[in-house]
Amino acid sequence: ETGVTQTPRHLVMGMTNKKSLKCEQHLGHNAMYWYKQSAKKPLELMFVYSLEERVENNSVPSRFSPECPNSSHLFLHLHTLQPEDSALYLCASSHRGLAGSTGELFFGEGSRLTVL
Amino acid sequence: GENVEQHPSTLSVQEGDSAVIKCTYSDSASNYFPWYKQELGKRPQLIIDIRSNVGEKKDQRIAVTLNKTAKHFSLHITETQPEDSAVYFCAASRYNNNDMRFGAGTRLTVKP
Numbered sequence: 001e002t003g004v005t006q007t008p009r010h011l012v013m014g015m016t017n018k019k020s021l022k023c024e025q026h027l028g029h030n031a032m033y034w035y036k037q038s039a040k041k042p043l044e045l046m047f048v049y050s051l052e053e054r055v056e057n058n059s060v061p062s063r064f065s066p067e068c069p070n071s072s073h074l075f076l077h078l079h080t081l082q083p084e085d086s087a088l089y090l091c092a093s094s095h096r097g098l099a100g101s102t103g104e105l106f107f108g109e110g111s112r113l114t115v116l
Numbered sequence: 117g118e119n120v121e122q123h124p125s126t127l128s129v130q131e132g133d134s135a136v137i138k139c140t141y142s143d144s145a146s147n148y149f150p151w152y153k154q155e156l157g158k159r160p161q162l163i164i165d166i167r168s169n170v171g172e173k174k175d176q177r178i179a180v181t182l183n184k185t186a187k188h189f190s191l192h193i194t195e196t197q198p199e200d201s202a203v204y205f206c207a208a209s210r211y212n213n214n215d216m217r218f219g220a221g222t223r224l225t226v227k228p
Binding site for chain 2 (some may be wrong): 105
């Protein structure tokens with residue numbers, strides 16, 4: 001399969017559960033991202049892994065924990081979430097040059113998370 | 117940090133008419149401005165982008181204009197078609213995707 005693949009596409013979990021979202025990119029990119037998409041709000045950047053560097057949005061709660069074992073795989077570990085965390089979580093990848101130049105973001109189709 | 121405002125939040129046009137979506141940004145150092153289209157239930161996809169060294173860029177029926185002095189940029193779609201119906205997001209970034217900020221989106225409906 002080509003492009004950016006996310007699993008699961010849909011996830012329902014209770015507030016005490018632990019689950020993980022998975023993202024895989026087959027584009028040879030060297031940067032991967034997690035975005036949160038809530039209704040009528042801007043796409044919110046949560047985490048970036050790029051050229052061995054991790055960047056995070058300081059407003060993201062610690063109940064979200066990213067993991068990037070290699071340049072093709074990205075995980076988002078979820079623990080003791082709240083109902084307001086229900087949203088579409090989008091993974092993206094891009095190519096970044098050594099100078100940090102901006103590249104097109106290629107998004108996955110998202111994981112729709114519902115927290116009960 | 118960067119703040120991107122996008123208007124309108126919804127836009128309905130008749131097929132064949134033009135559609136314009138406007139965005140403003142706050143960080144004068146931003147120099148990359150992409151536009152993404154997200155069809156219902158699908159992933160956002162880049163449709164056009166512009167860098168700060170040009171004022172306008174066109175690709176068939178789609179064009180983007182940038183006014184760096186006023187810190188605003190706009191998406192123009194001419195001869196709209198029903199398949200243009202989607203949510204459109206603008207974004208602004210200083211030099212890499214670490215600091216890219218998106219607008220809240222515009223839901224465009226093209227009525228046949």
